[in-house]
Amino acid sequence: MKVVLHIWRQTKRSTEQDHKQDGRMVRYELADVSPDMSFLEMLDVLNEHLIGRGEEPVAFDHDCREGICGSCGVVIDGVPHGPERGTTTCQLHMRSFQDGAEIWIEPWRAAAFPVVRDLVVDRSAFDRIVQAGAYISVNTGAPQDANAIPVPKADADRAFDAATCIGCGACVAACKNASAMLFVGAKVSHFAHLPQGRVERERRARNLVAAMDAEGFGNCTNQYECEAVCPKEIPVRVIAEMNREYLRAKVIEQPAGGKQIGGHG
Amino acid sequence: MTWLFDFWRSSIGGKVTMAVTGLLLFGFVVAHLLGNLQLFAGPERLNAYAKMLADSGALLWVARIGLLVVFVVHVVTAIRLSRANKSARPVAYQHEDTVQATFASRSMVFSGLSLLAFVVYHLLHFTFGVTNPEHFARKGVGAGGHDVYAMVTTSFAVPAIAIAYAAFQIVLFLHLRHGIQSLAQTLGLNHGRLTPLIGKLSVLLAALIAGGNLLLALSVQLGVVKVAS
Numbered sequence: 001m002k003v004v005l006h007i008w009r010q011t012k013r014s015t016e017q018d019h020k021q022d023g024r025m026v027r028y029e030l031a032d033v034s035p036d037m038s039f040l041e042m043l044d045v046l047n048e049h050l051i052g053r054g055e056e057p058v059a060f061d062h063d064c065r066e067g068i069c070g071s072c073g074v075v076i077d078g079v080p081h082g083p084e085r086g087t088t089t090c091q092l093h094m095r096s097f098q099d100g101a102e103i104w105i106e107p108w109r110a111a112a113f114p115v116v117r118d119l120v121v122d123r124s125a126f127d128r129i130v131q132a133g134a135y136i137s138v139n140t141g142a143p144q145d146a147n148a149i150p151v152p153k154a155d156a157d158r159a160f161d162a163a164t165c166i167g168c169g170a171c172v173a174a175c176k177n178a179s180a181m182l183f184v185g186a187k188v189s190h191f192a193h194l195p196q197g198r199v200e201r202e203r204r205a206r207n208l209v210a211a212m213d214a215e216g217f218g219n220c221t222n223q224y225e226c227e228a229v230c231p232k233e234i235p236v237r238v239i240a241e242m243n244r245e246y247l248r249a250k251v252i253e254q255p256a257g258g259k260q261i262g263g264h265g
Numbered sequence: 266m267t268w269l270f271d272f273w274r275s276s277i278g279g280k281v282t283m284a285v286t287g288l289l290l291f292g293f294v295v296a297h298l299l300g301n302l303q304l305f306a307g308p309e310r311l312n313a314y315a316k317m318l319a320d321s322g323a324l325l326w327v328a329r330i331g332l333l334v335v336f337v338v339h340v341v342t343a344i345r346l347s348r349a350n351k352s353a354r355p356v357a358y359q360h361e362d363t364v365q366a367t368f369a370s371r372s373m374v375f376s377g378l379s380l381l382a383f384v385v386y387h388l389l390h391f392t393f394g395v396t397n398p399e400h401f402a403r404k405g406v407g408a409g410g411h412d413v414y415a416m417v418t419t420s421f422a423v424p425a426i427a428i429a430y431a432a433f434q435i436v437l438f439l440h441l442r443h444g445i446q447s448l449a450q451t452l453g454l455n456h457g458r459l460t461p462l463i464g465k466l467s468v469l470l471a472a473l474i475a476g477g478n479l480l481l482a483l484s485v486q487l488g489v490v491k492v493a494s
Contacts, residue, residue: 006359019355078362104360111355174364176371177350181276209277218353219276219346221373222447228364237455244453246277255268 001099014114035095059118067091070166075106080170080229088231110178112215125215132211133204134187159193162186164232171226177218182226185238202249284448286339308414315413369443376440383433415493421485430482434475441471
């Protein structure tokens with residue numbers, strides 16, 4: 001099959017002063033595409049041609065190509081990871097497109113995800129959010145017996161819904177406001193449903209939201225595009241849970257050094 | 266009080282502020298409609314209601330100032346959030362598309378700004394008597410000095426005014442249709458059984474409010490409500 005590609009090409013890294021740099025859309029025609037190719041294999045073929053012609057290949061992120069690592073991801077015709085639901089870009093195949101289709105390929109667009117080159121963005125903002133508290137503090141050592149802390153099946157399932165997040169950033173790319181609330185909500189929800197996570201729940205909710213705000217992500221306006229493009233189909237329920245956890249943490253929070261009034265302690 | 270300002274400045278704090286002030290404004294819109302529906306009960310009933318409100322004295326001013334504060338906080342927070350949202354996406358997509366976002370949810374800033382303009386016009390029209398002083402003058406000449414019925418009916422007898430009021434109800438519908446269900450999610454209410462219900466309720470309530478107001482504006486034009494002589 002034949003496709004016409006419009007791909008964002010950019011050689012210099014985006015900065016706060018200049019987000020676009022020398023970036024522009026470039027048109028490529030590709031005639032030897034098989035419907036059985038994955039989307040990334042189609043880009044590999046394009047790059048072979050470009051290298052053959054002595055041109056700079058298109059830079060894009062990828063690693064496992066099995067849909068589990070979260071490395072790949074481009075915006076295809078305005079939709080992160082393309083037209084199939086619950087699918088990463090590497091698991092999308094060219095049979096999802098018509099012969100002769102014109103396909104627009106752009107990087108994730110967010111101030112917090114500066115473009116490194118072409119379709120590659122820097123997602124270390126997500127790492128800094130995780131470092132702010134998306135974990136539990138436990139002493140390392142021999143693992144305790146798996147059944148020592150009972151977890152109801154329903155709680156385990158809900159925690160696992162959130163834990164499937166691969167941190168690809170499609171939620172940010174899809175959001176009109178480049179909000180990271182589905183990602184951060186997933187981290188909060190993941191731990192909030194488990195007894196091990198509840199110990200630090202207030203601190204976690206406060207620190208994760210503060211870290212998210214500091215990175216310059218936008219604010220959720222409940223349009224739920226994130227949920228629609230998430231390759232792991234994480235529901236927007238996790239955002240409501242994060243709002244709840246954050247409100248709860250704010251209500252419980254005591255002023256620094258202040259004494260509790262009317263309490264017992 | 267810095268903790269309150271810090272909360273407001275946070276992303277979720279800003280959203281919660283929008284939800285709570287939005288809920289209060291929704292409450293006002295409901296009360297406003299219920300009060301005005303007395304137009305159908307005739308001049309005596311509506312004018313007595315208007316007189317009762319006008320005679321509440323200090324209470325009226327507490328309500329007015331409270332409403333103004335809520336309104337200003339809602340608008341100022343919306344401006345802060347949408348500016349932050351704009352700078353979070355400095356480069357727009359060349360090819361944009363959506364999967365499941367509603368038109369109403371995409372146009373909240375537009376519908377909100379339109380409503381702001383409408384509220385200003387509405388106050389100039391019926392509260393301050395600037396745009397149509399001849400209609401506003403009718404307010405002061407009736408029984409007990411409160412002929413609101415005459416003011417409203419002579420206004421809506423003008424086709425352009427009736428159409429303008431009716432048209433803005435579509436904008437109000439869009440704003441409420443997204444706003445009502447959105448505030449539940451923001452305040453942390455997301456539930457397998459309730460959320461789909463809240464979505465439907467949101468459309469229903471928005472339609473009832475907008476429809477009720479639309480009826481008021483058009484009933485004079487349709488001759489259902491007699492214009493005060």
